[in-house]
Amino acid sequence: MATNTCFALYNISDPLKFITMLLTKPSGVGLGVLILILFSIFSCNTLSSVSAPSDTTDAHPHSFSRPDEVKATHLDLDIKVDFDKKQIEGTAKWDIQIIKGDKLILDTWDLEIEKVTISEDGNAETSSSFSLGPEKEDLGRSLAISITPATKWVKVYYKTGQACPALLWLEPSQTLGKQLPLLFSQGQPNLTRSWIPCQDTPGVKFTYNAKVQVPAAMLCLMSANNPREKRADGQYNFTMENPVPAYLVAIAAGDLVYEQIGPRAGVYGEPAIAEQAYVEFNRVESFIEAAESIAGPYRWNGFDILVLPPSFPFGGMENPQLTFVTPTVVVGDRSMVSLIAHELAHSWSGNLVTNASWNDFWLNEGITTYLEWRIMEATEGKDLRDMIILNGLEDFKKEVAALGEDNMDTALKVDLKGRNPVVGMSSTAYEKGANFMLLVEQSVGREKMDAFLKKYFNDFAFKTITTEEFIAYLKTNLLNKYAPGLNVDEWVYQPGIPSNLPETKSEKFARLDEITSKINAWSSPTRTILSGLTAQEWVYFINKLPKELDNRTMKSLDLNFNFTSSNNAEIKAAWFALTIYNGYSENIMPQIKDFLHKVGRTKFLEPIYTSFVKRGFKEQALEIYISARPFYHSLAREKLDPVVGFTK
Ligand code: BES
């Protein structure tokens, strides 16, 4: 590329022909010109261009960076958030640690790089050469920057592009308040590179400071120490003193307010939802205490929750000190607070001890889901915990049935190199992973389990860990002594449902099994048989209903239990998927369409759109999808485009 650029400088379209022509000229002029050209090609390569990698490595399969050569250790971000242009512009200054070599490699995605400077004394900056590697699907482009052995920091001047998959810019109409626009980012798994040039692998951690300019009427928040009130000038400063991986750097800005819940907890949200959220989450301090008694001290500066508009693509995202959640958790009856327990649990598994690559994702999500169960048991009782486990197992079993029991994606350790890392977000990582931890607990006893967990989170605090390292540590510190015969390899490296899956039972679910097995056209359950059920029970009940129920039975179920107008999005989503499957949806299409336009959580959308397609209503699904799509985040689009056959 550099060579071509140099030839282009001389305006020579066919370099080979030109060189041959010079060489065949007997005069010294030809040779002289040739030497001059060769010299400048050489200097182009060394001075103005540094080669940028086109591929990732096995250690960091979803990043171009080479942290074992030059590592980025601290970020100073200085950016302006421009809502008119839907663009972030500014500088990312990276302190570096040089192990070997003469270039720093960062990841970028759709970024416009204006210039790059470096500093040897930590003060004066001089321009440095850089180059961008080729665009790779799902990965963006590498950015290689020349450094000298004495370089202390590297500063990248950049702008985000139009695609920018991490950011979702919401119009005022897409917010509750309808007055101001709102912005939020979603970094996991590998999208932070689309708004900050960075070493975007969970295997690299860094501390950060940020200076952010937003419009004056807005509050800006990050996964860091946060302001509680708006500043008149819209200028905010943030610090994150603990090292975090790039996927945990997050930002949000809009018309947001703060409500304190407890000594370490608070909630942010639009004014119209903050009060309700405060009530919904007011037991979070007891969750933190429960988690500490299992996993050791909470090592972050506070635990706040940001309730986002419904386009948020997930239930929750564990951004340190500021968990992002969907507003659909604010139900009014605390029925979805296990989601908060889950995101809180990531403060240990994921944020404190991080999976080294997305191939080890089960370490983040499986251990977190196990801790979520433990927190729920401690605060809400074992009954609820068992129901949560069983609903998760239903999902996992469905996944194994759909993928096939030989599919290697149903092993805990997966190989995602060359694939979009978001594929790893499977029930296998969550449910099989958590059941593995439950099996370990049942094999060694709770006391030893908890002592192990505390030691583990302490020994690996602020570090990253691979599956192999975790298993070795688990064996040395727990299993070799107390459960040497456990079939760890089968769980971790073999696909399918392991032979010794822990058995979880729920009397409440057993009763529902009995009821659903008897449902047919003439006997749908009455309100007296099913009253006062929890959300977990309703979800289980709907998922266990026969798939081909007739309209009359569906109608009577809906009349008795109001599924179509439930407050709980999880219940609604399960119900809608079923109604589409058996044709009852014809009667409630406006409500289904409304839901698909109002809720952006992929987990709810996917079964509904899938149900449409399975029943042969692909065109109808596509029509709804096209109008709702602008309101979905890129990660939701990525997942749903193929489901409905959408092409850009
Ligand atoms: N970290 C995940 C969300 C995630 C995973 C985002 C992979 C991008 C890639 C988060 O902690 C999570 O698991 N969310 C769940 C919550 C649920 C399990 C309670 C969700 O959103 O469904």
Ligand code: ZN
């Ligand atoms: Zn999680």
